[in-house]
Amino acid sequence: MITVTQAARKEVAKYFDGKEKSPVRLFITSGCGGPSLAMALDQPKEADTVFTQGDVDYIMETELLKKAQPVTVDYTGMGFNISSSLELGGGGCSSCGTGGGCCGS
Template identity: 35%
Template sequence: MIEISLNARKELETFFLSQEKQPIRLYLAPGEQSSRLEFILDSPTEGDEVIAVQDFVFCINAELLKKCGGIHIDVTDDTFIAAPRIPFPKRSACSGTSCGTCGSSCKK
């Protein structure tokens, strides 16, 4: 369900050279156009799926993983990218809530 590109694996190995390996949490972060997956070092909690991939441990909320349909992790321009197999829906402009990401208040 989680795949890592060769470039992403090399970057993760380099990152963990200077510190002990820890679980990597994938979580949903809001964005201006659509939500995206982000990374943080974190321990698994109740309700998480814990997945070992190529000597790395990832944790992600089980429901989120289902919605993603799997995740491909890669690196582009020194930035990790986690792409869900099922893309997240795009947000319509000014959906009636204030998300705080675009700098304007769309709240009605």
């Protein structure tokens, strides 16, 4: 199940104000801080599960959702926070900014 808090729904509604609504995909991305859940506009695919919260569809690959649920999307004032039961691990690189690691090198 995907739950979107009232604060997150409000921010998503602000984003779509004056725009055509599009489904929001939840997915795993990787960066200097290691893997994390992220959001992007996308269209549902055959292997996806769709949850409607308010008047916006949130989509996630069904196999990922099975491993991650429950998934909660919140907005903290500093940005969106997506939490789940996944243990994504820290990862990342210890030399960010030094030119010798994985970030920006």
